[in-house]
Amino acid sequence: MRIDVLSIFPSYFDGLTLSLLGKARDAGILDLHVRDLRDWTSDRHRTVDDTPYGGGAGMVMKPEPWGLALDELAAAPSASADASRPTIIFPSPAGEVFTQATARELSSRQHLIFGCGRYEGIDERVFEYAADLGEVRLISLGDYVLNGGEVATMAMIEAIGRLIPGVVGNPESLVEESHEDGLLEYPSYTKPSSWRDRAVPDVLLSGNHAVIASWRRDQQLERTRRRRPDLLPEEDRSES
Numbered sequence: 001m002r003i004d005v006l007s008i009f010p011s012y013f014d015g016l017t018l019s020l021l022g023k024a025r026d027a028g029i030l031d032l033h034v035r036d037l038r039d040w041t042s043d044r045h046r047t048v049d050d051t052p053y054g055g056g057a058g059m060v061m062k063p064e065p066w067g068l069a070l071d072e073l074a075a076a077p078s079a080s081a082d083a084s085r086p087t088i089i090f091p092s093p094a095g096e097v098f099t100q101a102t103a104r105e106l107s108s109r110q111h112l113i114f115g116c117g118r119y120e121g122i123d124e125r126v127f128e129y130a131a132d133l134g135e136v137r138l139i140s141l142g143d144y145v146l147n148g149g150e151v152a153t154m155a156m157i158e159a160i161g162r163l164i165p166g167v168v169g170n171p172e173s174l175v176e177e178s179h180e181d182g183l184l185e186y187p188s189y190t191k192p193s194s195w196r197d198r199a200v201p202d203v204l205l206s207g208n209h210a211v212i213a214s215w216r217r218d219q220q221l222e223r224t225r226r227r228r229p230d231l232l233p234e235e236d237r238s239e240s
């Protein structure tokens with residue numbers, strides 16, 4: 001998979017050279033390029049914003065640098081032999097909500113382009129223009145206000161990247177995680193078996209894998225009912 005990121009703060013993404021994603025980049029599994037949007041400006045001040053038509057506080061990101069950048073990146077060779085159009089993602093509080101299902105869907109794409117907005121947002125015509133270059137998705141991490149798209153992009157790249165085959169050493173570990181089966185994950189324990197007068201649940205020391213699996217499932221349902229009843233079907237939401 002190829003991922004391009006457009007931002008006026010490219011160093012935000014230095015963390016993507018670390019850990020599993022950094023190793024995946026070194027191994028050629030993930031082809032990730034972070035670019036400074038200002039590289040597509042032509043004035044001395046490398047201007048990317050201007051005042052909003054219609055008035056209002058703040059500044060809006062100009063369309064010209066975005067148009068030039070997206071033209072270039074959308075034409076970049078992606079991992080796949082076929083010249084499939086890229087998926088162009090703009091993190092936005094006005095977007096669809098990002099879930100594990102979204103991460104799984106996007107992890108099978110060949111070329112993702114993330115456009116990180118700043119200020120009061122990006123000129124609307126950029127989203128319209130981008131639709132001529134690829135599939136455009138406005139995606140939100142949640143209903144709160146961030147200063148720009150960079151943090152959301154980091155989160156999405158991690159959630160998507162770890163699902164790409166070969167990135168996580170043991171694919172089994174991807175299965176038993178929160179939200180993978182629609183439920184929150186069960187509690188985990190490791191040595192010592194007793195710590196500050198707190199013991200590991202006996203069932204986990206029993207060696208009876210069927211009983212352990214059943215206990216873990218019960219824990220998932222109980223936690224999900226208590227913390228995230230919205231994830232459960234209506235009929236399963238009340239405490240039994």
Ligand SMILES: Nc1c(O)cccc1[N+](=O)[O-]
Nearest residue numbers: 092140141142145146152
């Ligand atoms: N919430 C928010 C924002 O305020 C700005 C950019 C991106 C997001 N988001 O993805 O959730």
